[in-house]
Amino acid sequence: MDMNENKYEIMAEIFKAFADPTRLMILKLLSENESMCVCKIIEELKKPQPTISHHLNILKKSGLIRARxxxxxxxxxxxxxxxxxxxxxxxxxxGENK
Amino acid sequence: MDMNENKYEIMAEIFKAFADPTRLMILKLLSENESMCVCKIIEELKKPQPTISHHLNILKKSGLIRARxxxxxxxxxxxxxxxxxxxxxxxxxxGENK
DNA sequence: TTACAATATACAAAAATTTATATATAATTA
DNA sequence: TAATTATATATAAATTTTTGTATATTGTAA
Structure with a gap:
């Protein structure tokens, strides 16, 4: 079987973007809000601004979100x-496994 | 908004299980083979046995796979x-973003 | 029993990630 | 222009993850 490892490295990168509670909460907020400014996300999640910016950057680099x-x-x-x-x-x- | 962080920690754990190329390849193999012994997985992925066992264990603890x-x-x-x-x-x- | 094969576990080094503090930048307003 | 606001970036400590070597365990067969 052809285990084109590169393909799975790319996929793993995307899964990694999802693999953090703070990032999942950001995605949840964005999925309910069309768009949000950083200050609003900080306000909702009550975490330090550079922490939020850092996670936004990871999500952006992964291609899941964009900024305007x-x-x-x-x-x-x-x-x-x-x-x-x-x-x-x-x-x-x-829901089914826990 | 209620940002029940614990829920996202649990979700992140599952995403983490997917967030590694070796584990994705294991899941791919298992998704095409009903079941596989460790030695067969090692043979396909050409990685050291303890590395494969380690990843199998992570997948098992995450609840995605089981062993018989x-x-x-x-x-x-x-x-x-x-x-x-x-x-x-x-x-x-x-496929759509790259 | 003893030897062997399949797999798990212990462990440590290397690498990657997370978080927060300090600082920089850029746009806006006084 | 100076001060302020929103955000990004640099950076470093702490933590987590990955990988591989060595070793243990368990079941089978000789």
């Missing part, structure tokens, strides 16, 4: 609507 | 068929 600048504000939003689907599928997996 | 013992052999298999679905959904996300 408006003055000083930076509004982040989810790129692919399937992301919501991945999250809810994962919620089902949890 | 047959003599000296240990046969691993996927628990939830939705796992195949998660992987193929992720493959689609890759």
């Amino acid at each position: 600048k408006k003055g000083t504000w930076n509004h982040y939003y989810i790129v692919d609507p399937k992301i919501k689907y991945i999250i809810s599928t994962m919620e089902n997996v949890i | 013992k047959k003599g000296t052999w240990n046969h691993y298999y996927i628990v939830d068929p939705k796992i195949k679905y998660i992987i193929s959904t992720m493959e689609n996300v890759i």
Whole structure:
């Protein structure tokens, strides 16, 4: 069987983006809000600003979210609507195994 | 908004199980083979036995796979068929963004 | 029994990740 | 222009993860 490892490295990168509670909470917020500025995300999650910025950057580099600048504000939003689907599928997996 | 962090910690644990190329390759093999013994997985992936055992253990602890013992052999298999679905959904996300 | 084969576990070094503090930058307003 | 606000970046300590070597365990067969 052809185990094209590179393909699975790329996939693993995307799964890694999801593999952190803070990032999942950010994705949850973004999936319910069309777009959000960093300050609003900080307010909701009550974590230090550089921590949030760091996680936003990881999500952005993974291709899951993008940013649109408006003055000083930076509004982040989810790129692919399937992301919501991945999250809810994962919620089902949890529901059935725990 | 209620950001029940514990829920996202549990979800992150499951995403973490997927977030490694070796584990993704193991899941891919198991998703195509009903069940496989460790020696067969080692043969396919050409990695040291303790490395494979370690990853199998992570997948087992995450609840994604289980083992059934047959003599000296240990046969691993996927628990939830939705796992195949998660992987193929992720493959689609890759396909569209890259 | 003893030897062997399949697998698990212990363990340690290397690498990657998370978090927070300090600092920089850039846009806006006074 | 100076001060302020929103955000990014640098960086370092702490933690977690990955990998491989050595070793233990367990079941089978001689």
